[in-house]
Amino acid sequence: MYALCNKHCTGKCVRPSYSLSQSLPMSHFILQRTFIMVLTMLVLSFVVFYLGNLEPNLRKLALEQNNNRMSQADVDSWLEKNGYRRSFIVRYGEWTAGVLSGDFGYSTRFRMPVNEALPKRLGYTGILAFWVLMTMVPSALLIGILSGMREGSALDRFLSLFSVTTTATPEYVSGILFTVIFASLLGWFKGVANVKDITFENFTLPVMTMSIYGMGYIARMTRASMSEVMTSQYIRTAHLKGLPFKTVVLKHALRNALIAPFTVILLQFPWLLTGVVIVEKLFNYKGFGWTLVEAAENNDVDMLLACSLVSVLVVIGTQLISDVGYAYLNPRIRVES
Amino acid sequence: MDTVSIWELWGGVAVRFWPVWLAMLITYLLMRMYRKRLGVFGHLLDSAVGITGLMIVLFWLFTALFADIVSTFEPLEQFFRYRKKPPGIVEAESMIPMYFGSDNLGRDLFSRMVHGSRFVLMIAPAATLVAFVVGITLGLPAGYKGGRVDAILSFIANLILSFPVIVLFYLLVTPGIRETALPNVMAGVFFMFPIIFSLTVLRSRFSERPGLLFPWSVIILILGGWLYSGVVFNSDPLGLISMDPNELNIFAAVVFASSPGVFRIVRGLTMDIKTRDYVAAAQTRGETPWYIMLWEILPNARGPLIVDACLRIGYTTILLGTLGFFGLGLAPESPDWGSMINQTRGLIRLVPTIVLPQTIALASFVLGLNLLADGLREESLKD
Numbered sequence: 001m002y003a004l005c006n007k008h009c010t011g012k013c014v015r016p017s018y019s020l021s022q023s024l025p026m027s028h029f030i031l032q033r034t035f036i037m038v039l040t041m042l043v044l045s046f047v048v049f050y051l052g053n054l055e056p057n058l059r060k061l062a063l064e065q066n067n068n069r070m071s072q073a074d075v076d077s078w079l080e081k082n083g084y085r086r087s088f089i090v091r092y093g094e095w096t097a098g099v100l101s102g103d104f105g106y107s108t109r110f111r112m113p114v115n116e117a118l119p120k121r122l123g124y125t126g127i128l129a130f131w132v133l134m135t136m137v138p139s140a141l142l143i144g145i146l147s148g149m150r151e152g153s154a155l156d157r158f159l160s161l162f163s164v165t166t167t168a169t170p171e172y173v174s175g176i177l178f179t180v181i182f183a184s185l186l187g188w189f190k191g192v193a194n195v196k197d198i199t200f201e202n203f204t205l206p207v208m209t210m211s212i213y214g215m216g217y218i219a220r221m222t223r224a225s226m227s228e229v230m231t232s233q234y235i236r237t238a239h240l241k242g243l244p245f246k247t248v249v250l251k252h253a254l255r256n257a258l259i260a261p262f263t264v265i266l267l268q269f270p271w272l273l274t275g276v277v278i279v280e281k282l283f284n285y286k287g288f289g290w291t292l293v294e295a296a297e298n299n300d301v302d303m304l305l306a307c308s309l310v311s312v313l314v315v316i317g318t319q320l321i322s323d324v325g326y327a328y329l330n331p332r333i334r335v336e337s
Numbered sequence: 338m339d340t341v342s343i344w345e346l347w348g349g350v351a352v353r354f355w356p357v358w359l360a361m362l363i364t365y366l367l368m369r370m371y372r373k374r375l376g377v378f379g380h381l382l383d384s385a386v387g388i389t390g391l392m393i394v395l396f397w398l399f400t401a402l403f404a405d406i407v408s409t410f411e412p413l414e415q416f417f418r419y420r421k422k423p424p425g426i427v428e429a430e431s432m433i434p435m436y437f438g439s440d441n442l443g444r445d446l447f448s449r450m451v452h453g454s455r456f457v458l459m460i461a462p463a464a465t466l467v468a469f470v471v472g473i474t475l476g477l478p479a480g481y482k483g484g485r486v487d488a489i490l491s492f493i494a495n496l497i498l499s500f501p502v503i504v505l506f507y508l509l510v511t512p513g514i515r516e517t518a519l520p521n522v523m524a525g526v527f528f529m530f531p532i533i534f535s536l537t538v539l540r541s542r543f544s545e546r547p548g549l550l551f552p553w554s555v556i557i558l559i560l561g562g563w564l565y566s567g568v569v570f571n572s573d574p575l576g577l578i579s580m581d582p583n584e585l586n587i588f589a590a591v592v593f594a595s596s597p598g599v600f601r602i603v604r605g606l607t608m609d610i611k612t613r614d615y616v617a618a619a620q621t622r623g624e625t626p627w628y629i630m631l632w633e634i635l636p637n638a639r640g641p642l643i644v645d646a647c648l649r650i651g652y653t654t655i656l657l658g659t660l661g662f663f664g665l666g667l668a669p670e671s672p673d674w675g676s677m678i679n680q681t682r683g684l685i686r687l688v689p690t691i692v693l694p695q696t697i698a699l700a701s702f703v704l705g706l707n708l709l710a711d712g713l714r715e716e717s718l719k720d
Contacts (some may be wrong), residue, residue, distance in 0.1 A: 011549045012528055056513030069648070160553075164711065168704035172675075173696040174660045176682055184689040191685070278659065282682075294338045296507035308504055315499040337346065 026327075030320065036314040041095075041309055048308050049092050054303035058084055061299045063253075065108055095305070105302030109294050114306045118291065122310065125276055125287035127198065128206060132272065134213035137218070137265055146224020149249055151227040160223065166216035171278045175209040176220065193285040206283045210275045218264055225260035229253045259329045266322035270315040339427040341434045346425045350436050355480070356403040361395050375376040376642070387712015393705025397698075400451055408448035409433050410673040416443040421688050423580040439695045440681055449672040450694040456673035457702065460584065460652040461661040464591040465646060471530045471592065472599025474537075479600070480607025491604070494597035502594055502656070503663070510666040515582055523589040525569045527596075532561035542630040575665040587666045591653055602645055607637040613637075640717040644710045651706035658699050674699040 051057070061084075062075040070078070079085055098105055104114035135234040147159035166174075181182035182205060183191040229235065230253055238248045278288035284290070288307070341349065350565070351358075381387040400407060420443040421425060424584070427434045428445075433609045437446040478486040490502060497505075514520060545548035567578025568661035580588070610616065611634060619629045659665050663673015669676065677695040686693050 022613065036492070036495075039492075040499055043496055044500060047502070050516070051508040054513060056516045057511075061511060084473070129596065164707050168651065168707045169700045170703070172658065172678060174701045176685070176696055178691050179576055179690065180689045182686055224561055270501075273501055277501070278662065280664070285708055292501070292504065293507075298506060299513075299592060304507075308501065311501040312499050 001280040021101050024325070030324070033320045033323075037312065037320075040316065041312050043229075044308055044312060045096075045099075045305050046092065048305050049301065050088070051094065052299060052304060053088060053091075053283050054083070054126075056113060057299045064298050095302070099309075103180070104306045107295070107303040108299050109298040109300035109303060110291075117303070118306055118310075120285065121288050124285070125289060127235040127279070128203075128210075128276065128280075128285065128287060129272055131203070131207045132210045132214070136215050139211070140215040140218035140265075141222055141258070143215070143219040143250070143259060145226050145257065146253065148223035148226025148230065148257070149221070149253075152231070156223075159219070163216035163219045163223075166212050168216075168222070169213065171209050171275050172211050172282060174212060174311045175279060175282045176204065178205050178209055180190065191283065193283040206279050206285055209282070210272065213275060214268055214271060217276070218261055218268060222261040226257040227255065250310065262329060263322045263326050266318045266325070268310075269318040273311055273314055339429075340477065341385060342426060343425070345433065345438055349434060349505045351500060351504075352611040353407050353409065353436075353447075354400070356395060356406050357399040360399040360403070365392075370578055377643070377713060377717050380719070382707075382711075384712040384715055385706050387716060390705045390708025390710070390712055392496070393464065393701055395704070395707055397702045398458060401454040404451050404455055405688075406604060408445075408451040409632065410445040410448045412444065412449045413670055414444060414448075414590070416445075419443045421684060421691065423688055424690055433463055438688065438690055440677070441684060443487050446677075446691070446694045449677060450674070450698050452672045453674045453677060453695060453698065454702075456659055456671065457654050457699075458589060460657060463648070464588055465595065465650045465653050467527055467588075468469050468592045468596040468649070469599050469642070470534050470645060471527060471596040471637065473603050474530050474534045475596075476600040476603025477607055478626075478632065479635065480604035481611055481626060481630050483569060490600065492643045494600045497593070498601075503659070505594060506590055506656075506660060506663070509593065510586055513588055520582070520589050521569060521584040524585050527589060527592045528565050528569055532557065532565065535561065537627055538631055539623060541631050544625065574623065585665055587657070587660060590666075593658055594626045595649060598649070599645070602641070603638065606633055606641060608635050631641050644714045646711035646718070647706045650712075651703040652668065654699065655671050707714060 058079055059075055061071055062078045066074070066078060070132070095105060102115075103246050104118070106112075106119050110117040143159050143163065146164075147156040150156060164222060169177075179191040182189045188201075189204045189258050193202045194208050235253055237244075237250060238252045243252075273289075275293055276287065279285070280289035281293050288310070291303065292307040294300070295307060358577075368375065368382060372382055381391055392502065410428075415429060416439065419428060419439045421441055422435060422439045422443075424436060424438040425434055426438060435445045435447065437450065439445055440449070475490050479490045504706060505598065508514070509519075509523075536554060539550060539553050539557065543553070562573070562580060566572050568580050571579050571582075607630070615637075616633055619633050624633075657673065658675035661673050661677070662679050664676070664679055667673060667676050669680075674695045678692060678699070679696070681691045
């Protein structure tokens with residue numbers, strides 16, 4: 001969700017979300033951010049807890065856990081028996097205390113503790129995310145550098161059009177189109193992925209779908225950064241010195257042009273998170289995103305809360321890393337210590 | 338069962354769209370005639386990217402307007418003999434071909450795709466507009482005044498932005514939630530903003546001229562109150578304005594999800610613009626803060642905001658599609674692109690073409706908006 005703004009920011013969106021120019025020591029800055037993260041988690045978990053425990057949702061949970069033809073009296077007694085009728089604040093307090101001691105509660109959908117169900121799923125998504133990053137980042141940077149190198153050239157026009165098209169095609173469209181083309185018509189890959197048995201055949205389409213969607217944006221940011229660098233004075237000097245174009249690009253331009261995309265790539269993580277949910281649902285890959293959808297559809301509050309906490313951790317954590325990393329990479333921003 | 342050839346198929350489709358082509362041509366000619374007066378939109382005509390984007394967007398806009406003329410069948414009409422048919426099959430009774438084939442219930446995909454544009458073009462721009470009003474009303478003071486107002490509003494915005502959008506929709510757009518008052522409360526809060534915003538605009542402009550301020554305020558209050566009662570409470574006294582509870586629910590959730598983004602952009606732009614000389618001049622003249630924000634800062638931030646609005650309408654379209662994809666919020670038979678994608682995606686193995694119309698429609702509309710935004714950005718940077 002954070003990436004919503006990141007993704008569709010206008011103009012040069014390459015600056016970090018928080019300016020480090022306020023003269024704070026780095027440790028102080030990280031502490032402040034961590035505090036905000038904890039506060040965010042508290043507020044969000046409260047909201048999720050509240051919404052998940054609204055009467056219609058509790059009724060849905062009771063019906064799902066037992067059988068759908070249960071009478072209202074049975075629903076009430078089931079809820080009473082399982083402690084759902086106790087005061088809301090008390091139960092939220094219990095949940096918070098549990099989380100602080102490392103116990104994330106019981107998943108009603110998977111019928112096992114969250115601590116058992118979730119880490120495995122996170123691992124599966126980790127594999128998916130790893131391959132997405134491995135394919136997405138290098139190709140996006142390459143596209144961005146090639147098109148930003150000579151702004152306005154035919155190559156630039158073509159690659160820019162490609163980037164816009166990929167950003168405009170959401171996963172549930174591109175994933176389906178790829179399935180039609182590569183699975184149904186050509187028969188190269190499989191349209192369903194399997195966490196237990198990852199092969200080139202069944203893993204290519206999910207990875208391809210996600211990395212192509214994310215690629216366009218990073219490529220566009222790299223292009224903007226690259227073309228800005230290419231018009232700067234020191235590049236002109238390098239040209240005038242008589243250096244070959246290749247040397248100018250590789251030795252002089254590249255280093256500075258890659259600072260901005262660094263931030264963008266990190267801020268892409270939250271975006272990956274939403275993508276993961278859609279792609280895992282689309283290809284039936286039973287990882288974190290699939291778990292999240294299952295938990296939400298079955299009103300599995302404890303699991304949903306754990307998933308939300310993981311998401312917040314990813315979003316704010318990557319923001320923090322990107323801000324700190326940007327400060328170290330960019331000599332113009334120095335944190336006073 | 339007869340099928341038409343590929344030439345007849347595409348020829349037929351092209352002919353069906355005749356009102357759309359005509360309207361696009363007229364718009365293009367009008368734009369050429371008045372290009373001087375259109376500002377940055379006039380400059381669009383010089384940019385190949387921009388004009389392509391604009392034409393795609395106009396295509397879908399006019400398709401939504403003329404959906405009843407363009408479509409061949411009713412979007413909900415089911416032909417049981419023609420289930421999951423490939424493109425070009427001729428419906429024997431009316432002798433009209435189902436240009437893009439039919440879905441699992443024998444509904445004509447072409448007509449559903451055409452009608453699906455209505456849902457998107459009704460919700461996406463309106464929700465974006467409301468999100469912009471909310472974002473502007475809160476982002477201007479946050480950026481201009483800073484301090485505690487800014488800290489609190491920014492915290493709330495970041496809070497919403499760090500929430501995975503899917504969880505948000507699963508929590509906010511469910512039948513369970515619709516039984517509670519929450520969607521109405523949310524819509525009630527969001528739709529207050531346009532009224533408050535217009536009143537503030539008036540007050541800051543006409544504070545010295547009560548003769549103008551008073552009648553205009555009354556007009557706004559009556560008009561706004563009328564729309565408000567119709568949209569939020571579904572109790573328009575004239576019975577003209579009404580909103581389906583499902584759509585209101587989706588609308589509120591979409592506004593909720595996208596206004597923090599607008600807020601951040603407006604806040605950033607305000608912080609940038611408030612250091613300019615003309616703001617200092619206005620402050621020296623003794624203008625009120627709201628006058629400066631609304632009449633000095635906001636007009637000067639319009640370029641990036643227009644570009645962002647185009648992108649955001651596209652993003653909202655993607656969000657609406659996501660909702661349909663997860664089967665959230667809409668009636669199952671509703672002919673919107675997202676739900677259509679969700680219903681047909683399981684049948685790819687049987688009829689690969691069955692998913693194409695709705696997916697390509699959605700992607701092309703978003704692509705059009707992105708190209709339009711690119712064109713506008715390019716042209717506004719030239720000035």
